[in-house]
Amino acid sequence: MSTDDTIDTETESNCGASTTETETESKCGASTTETETESKCGASTSTTSDSPSSSCGGGSTEKQVESTVNDFDADPGRLVAIGLGPGQPEGMTQRARGALLDAEHIVGYTTYVDLLPDEVTESADELYDTPMCGEVSRTEEAIDRALAGNDVAIIGSGDPNVYALAGLALEILESKGATASMVDFEVVPGVPAAQSCGARLGAPLVNDTVSISLSDHLTSMPTIESRLHAAAKESFTISIYNPWSRKRRENFQKCCEILLEHRDPETPVGIVHGAGREDETTEIVDLGELEDLGETDLIDMTTTIIVGNEDTYVWDDRMVTPRGYESKYDY
Ligand SMILES: C[S@@+](CC[C@H](N)C(=O)[O-])C[C@H]1O[C@@H](n2cnc3c(N)ncnc32)[C@H](O)[C@@H]1O
Structure with missing residues (x-):
């Protein structure tokens, strides 16, 4: 779910997702293009009738995961769902801060990526953010990046178990034919709103x-x-x-x-x-x-x-x- 009622006007990446300055395109097939494309992390992405934003606000079509576990050759990395707490860095737990500093890729809603302290954004290899309503494609992107061998953090405000993405991550992992253990899936709690x-x-x-x-x-x-x-x-x-x-x-x-x-x-x-x-x-x-x-x-x-x-x-x-x-x- 998103906390914003306005549509962000970020730069569109190849995947239909906005990207921060440190990144210019999605690496793992969050894009929902009309034709079959090869993802940068080795998974092929196939046609879907859904768009990253159609899962929010009604009128959406059924979402299908684009790549399955069989599309990845690498040894999987880790996937950690991290709750940032209310917003300011002092409100984040030490454990969340540590997990963010350990992550190679950080994936999240644009508003939350913008809330990350500089030490975290500077230590990550890649940041990948999407505007509101891209929850399913954003979560899938995080999973694909982990299956492709990267240590990935997917972030949200408050706690990942409160109206947030921890459950969706497990559901999508399951529908890809993966398991939670395969990516050493972990939830790092945050202070809920x-x-x-x-x-x-x-x-x-x-x-x-x-x-x-x-x-x-x-x-x-x-x-x-x-x-x-x-x-x-x-x-x-x-x-x-x-x-x-x-x-x-x-x-x-x-x-x-x-x-x-x-x-x-x-x-x-x-x-x-x-x-x-x-x-x-x-x-x-x-x-x-x-x-x-x-x-x-x-x-x-x-x-x-x-x-x-x-x-x-x-x-x-x-x-x-x-x-x-x-x-x-x-x-
Ligand atoms: C999608 S839910 C996410 C909840 C979040 N996972 C949590 O644990 O708080 C978004 C809602 O959380 C509440 N929320 C999130 N951040 C907030 C903040 N900084 N101050 C007040 N309410 C907030 C608002 O009600 C907002 O509509």
């Missing part, structure tokens, strides 16, 4: 919490609605990912309506835009005020919203969700 944003808001997440993404390009809106009803009815704290985009304003409106069906309009809601980024903004509002904020700069695809449970309150500008100790101890 809910936790980065929770930290900025105080302590809203210390009890049972449910995460829900309002992006309906992979999960249907009726399913999202039914999950929202269930979570709101049971009084979980709710972390809302992918809350608003121009194409999805109705999803956000519907979400606010559902929350208000089950929760008091004065339920505290924390909104964090761009945690760990230069434009970071944090606000705590009442649930009843949330819907109107959907049309402001505060809420977009780099925002996470945390809706308190029925016990959450605001104290000294911090959200507090009691852990429950007050029922056992006097303090």
Whole structure:
């Protein structure tokens, strides 16, 4: 999934993917050309009706992997899915930093490649980035590079297991006839947005919490609605990912309506835009005020919203969700 609602206007590579200055073309067959082509890493790529961007926003055709494990002669390298955390280098774990410095090739969404510290981009042999909606082709590119013998990092914000590419990498490896062990596949965790944003808001997440993404390009809106009803009815704290985009304003409106069906309009809601980024903004509002904020700069695809449970309150500008100790101890 992507965090951006805008289409990047990067240089197109031969593969239909944008490239950074350190690279001018894809090396491993992420391109979806009309004719059969020979990939630079020894795998032949065949015709597909999908394009790198069609997997996002509907209207996509079925994606087929282009090369299989049999197309590669080299001893495979490694594939590591790395979570960068919220954005700034200080928010990255030491383990993620080490794994990035070890990688020969780094593959990722343009916004995340741009967030990498200089020491990491300077140490990599190659950087390969694509704009939003190229998730499948980008992941396949990373896998093909690993199968061709390179040590590859595929990167994303937050954690690779939270609405991110770790699962897709395993699924594509399997569909290529490869195995995870073949590329020594590893996930290096990062701090997920809910936790980065929770930290900025105080302590809203210390009890049972449910995460829900309002992006309906992979999960249907009726399913999202039914999950929202269930979570709101049971009084979980709710972390809302992918809350608003121009194409999805109705999803956000519907979400606010559902929350208000089950929760008091004065339920505290924390909104964090761009945690760990230069434009970071944090606000705590009442649930009843949330819907109107959907049309402001505060809420977009780099925002996470945390809706308190029925016990959450605001104290000294911090959200507090009691852990429950007050029922056992006097303090
Ligand atoms: C595709 S999901 C990726 C989640 C990521 N893997 C994680 O662990 O946080 C993208 C969503 O994560 C949230 N997000 C990512 N980075 C964020 C940040 N710096 N501040 C606030 N929310 C962020 C937003 O809700 C965004 O729409």
